[in-house]
Amino acid sequence: MSDKQNQEKVISDLYAEAEQWHINTGEETIHAKRVPGRWRTLKWLLASSWLLFFLGPYLRWGDRQAVLFDIPNRQFHLFGATILPQDLWMLSLLLLFFAILLAVATAIAGRIYCGFFCFQTVWTDLYTWIEERLEGPPQKRRKLQQAPWDATKIRTKVIKHSLWLLIALLTGISFVAWFVDAFTLWGSLFSLTVGTTALFFIALFTVGTYLLAGFMREQACFWLCPYARIQGVMLDKSTTLPTYDFHRGEPRGRMLKGKPQEGKGDCVDCNQCVAVCPTGVDIRQGQQEGCIMCALCIDACDAVMEKVHLPKGLIRFESLDQLEGREERPMHRRPRVWIYSAILAISLLGIGYGLSTLDAIEVKVLHNRTPLFVPLSDGSIRNGYTIKILNKVSEDLETTLTVSGPPGIELSGAEEPIHAQNGQVSSRAVFVTIPREALTGESTPIHFQAEAIREEGTLLVSQRSSIFFGPPR
Amino acid sequence: MADNENCFVGENNTGHIWDADLRELSNPPPRWWTIAFWISMGWVVVYAILYPMIPYGQEATKGVLGWTQMKEYHQGMAEIEAVRAPFEERIAQMSAAEILADDGLASYVVASSKVLYGDFCSACHGSGGMGGPGYPVLADDEWLWGGTIEAVVTSITNGRRGVMTAHGKILNDEEINSLAQSVIARDVASNPLYMSKGCIACHGMDGGGMAILGAPSLVDTIYRFLPEEGETQLESVKYTIRHGVNDPSDPNTREAEMPAFRDRLSESDIKKLAVYVHRMGGGQ
Numbered sequence: 001m002s003d004k005q006n007q008e009k010v011i012s013d014l015y016a017e018a019e020q021w022h023i024n025t026g027e028e029t030i031h032a033k034r035v036p037g038r039w040r041t042l043k044w045l046l047a048s049s050w051l052l053f054f055l056g057p058y059l060r061w062g063d064r065q066a067v068l069f070d071i072p073n074r075q076f077h078l079f080g081a082t083i084l085p086q087d088l089w090m091l092s093l094l095l096l097f098f099a100i101l102l103a104v105a106t107a108i109a110g111r112i113y114c115g116f117f118c119f120q121t122v123w124t125d126l127y128t129w130i131e132e133r134l135e136g137p138p139q140k141r142r143k144l145q146q147a148p149w150d151a152t153k154i155r156t157k158v159i160k161h162s163l164w165l166l167i168a169l170l171t172g173i174s175f176v177a178w179f180v181d182a183f184t185l186w187g188s189l190f191s192l193t194v195g196t197t198a199l200f201f202i203a204l205f206t207v208g209t210y211l212l213a214g215f216m217r218e219q220a221c222f223w224l225c226p227y228a229r230i231q232g233v234m235l236d237k238s239t240t241l242p243t244y245d246f247h248r249g250e251p252r253g254r255m256l257k258g259k260p261q262e263g264k265g266d267c268v269d270c271n272q273c274v275a276v277c278p279t280g281v282d283i284r285q286g287q288q289e290g291c292i293m294c295a296l297c298i299d300a301c302d303a304v305m306e307k308v309h310l311p312k313g314l315i316r317f318e319s320l321d322q323l324e325g326r327e328e329r330p331m332h333r334r335p336r337v338w339i340y341s342a343i344l345a346i347s348l349l350g351i352g353y354g355l356s357t358l359d360a361i362e363v364k365v366l367h368n369r370t371p372l373f374v375p376l377s378d379g380s381i382r383n384g385y386t387i388k389i390l391n392k393v394s395e396d397l398e399t400t401l402t403v404s405g406p407p408g409i410e411l412s413g414a415e416e417p418i419h420a421q422n423g424q425v426s427s428r429a430v431f432v433t434i435p436r437e438a439l440t441g442e443s444t445p446i447h448f449q450a451e452a453i454r455e456e457g458t459l460l461v462s463q464r465s466s467i468f469f470g471p472p473r
Numbered sequence: 474m475a476d477n478e479n480c481f482v483g484e485n486n487t488g489h490i491w492d493a494d495l496r497e498l499s500n501p502p503p504r505w506w507t508i509a510f511w512i513s514m515g516w517v518v519v520y521a522i523l524y525p526m527i528p529y530g531q532e533a534t535k536g537v538l539g540w541t542q543m544k545e546y547h548q549g550m551a552e553i554e555a556v557r558a559p560f561e562e563r564i565a566q567m568s569a570a571e572i573l574a575d576d577g578l579a580s581y582v583v584a585s586s587k588v589l590y591g592d593f594c595s596a597c598h599g600s601g602g603m604g605g606p607g608y609p610v611l612a613d614d615e616w617l618w619g620g621t622i623e624a625v626v627t628s629i630t631n632g633r634r635g636v637m638t639a640h641g642k643i644l645n646d647e648e649i650n651s652l653a654q655s656v657i658a659r660d661v662a663s664n665p666l667y668m669s670k671g672c673i674a675c676h677g678m679d680g681g682g683m684a685i686l687g688a689p690s691l692v693d694t695i696y697r698f699l700p701e702e703g704e705t706q707l708e709s710v711k712y713t714i715r716h717g718v719n720d721p722s723d724p725n726t727r728e729a730e731m732p733a734f735r736d737r738l739s740e741s742d743i744k745k746l747a748v749y750v751h752r753m754g755g756g757q
Contacts, residue, residue, distance in 0.1 A: 370599065377690065431754050
């Protein structure tokens, strides 16, 4: 085949895929074409960070799983740190951090989270990749869809759905493995002794993944996902996003025999941008709800531009301001960017503060209410307290308790060290006695201090103030 | 009205039209709502078959599951009893002193006996053992009949009834005043009347009391009988000396009696209460 013939064939093939733009509410399965390119590569790279989701549970830290969200025992293990419900305020900061991270990323570069990282689009991408391996490119897939059920079709479909289900099952198991010991989970799966809760969540995620990534696909982004809609309103004119340069492209027109025609724009109307779109939208219609900003249309357009010897970048990451030739607002003049960044910084600082001051032990003091105080036979006054010691380290601790206050203060009930079980709250009833003459009022502040020494020798200290009640003077 | 011609074609009215244009519209609820409604109706039928539901006279249909509230209650209680059984078994076999020495068991007793204490003790001795008007404090370290665990068990089992003679006929006002002043000063031994009038027989040489007789110490800061409203402690002490405690010859005598719980509580319950009281802080 000559060069010219080849070019003609390429172009006529391109037009064959042309389709009219419309909103798809699920009646049509999107069979997106796969075109190599740098955005495609980046998408795979970022998607591969999800491997952590599958492999993470097998990391060990000492004799336990490195990251384990142990809900039955109400503790989260994060490598060396154990986070108990008492530290949960950090979780809210973490959620705030990710929410704002989404907001700032959207304000700067649009829905790149959707395009490159979201599990819905990543899993869909993987599922359609498998589909293409088995059933071939889009035209073949459409043909197969209409073909009668013969042995080949059945075999292909069975293999495809088995692979999909396998991935879905692995997803379910991997999810559950973050909440129970991963190796124990596999053991219980093979010995068929897995608990009903684990089984329920594995089934839920298996079915969910299979349905959402296999069948719902872009429909989830269109009609199910709230973030898609929320992010839509976070864009403004200075947000950089995949944009069709209509100044350069229009009026679009088909290229005949490889010659650019007079008075026509650079868009050769080959519809490749639509053919590769995983949500089936036409980027040339402008920014729209279906666009997940995966930039695959940029790859497709660039490839075509190269073939027809026109400059690349007819579709490119650009803001509306830039496109219209307006001056681009610098980052510091965009309130969204710096307000979001400030919130990001504050939440990060909070988490950093929380993690660095994570007390290894924490003493809490509850004053007994009935009676508030007891006069003793020698004239001194006694108060009862319930001491609660929270042990957040991974070993049991022997905690000694001391009290300080007015002269003559005495502590009883804490002669034996308090045995504080790891990850638990241990309590002890103690009594504090103060001579009546040392009391200056009805209530006197006193201070408790709990101390424990870890196996490796570190001294852990926690203090708590309380009140000592006495009779009116 | 119905004769009027329906000239609102295509509108979802019911055909009921008054005054040419006043009409009744029909806005059916959404389909999902209707479906949910019929599912709920179906559930009512299923429920009526499974559970007691339709009343007739004093009775009601039983339901095929045979569920009753009392059955559920007994099941719940049986579950709790099953958790408690191992502890209760050990308590039945051990003495109160042994229970007290066993940290885990004593903690169980303290945690589980609050209701028992509330039912049988707190009316007089207060919910936290802080005592009441005329009733001794259990949380302090002053005990009329001894504060060892065995003494507490005996007090609960057999009850206690201390006696003090009414001295109003034996002593004159001056002597009563002198003795009362010594009690307030916490120095009875130096008062010659203390020995000559026989106080020493029950309250001891130094006024420290005698647990075997239930005679309180006269030299510590805790008084068995606190003054009533508008009364001083001195007057209260004088009253006690004059009228005595549980003296049948004096109609104004102070009454102070701890009833026996031997017949009202099981041995295990008495042991539990003794440990509970001992743990209030005053146990010896």
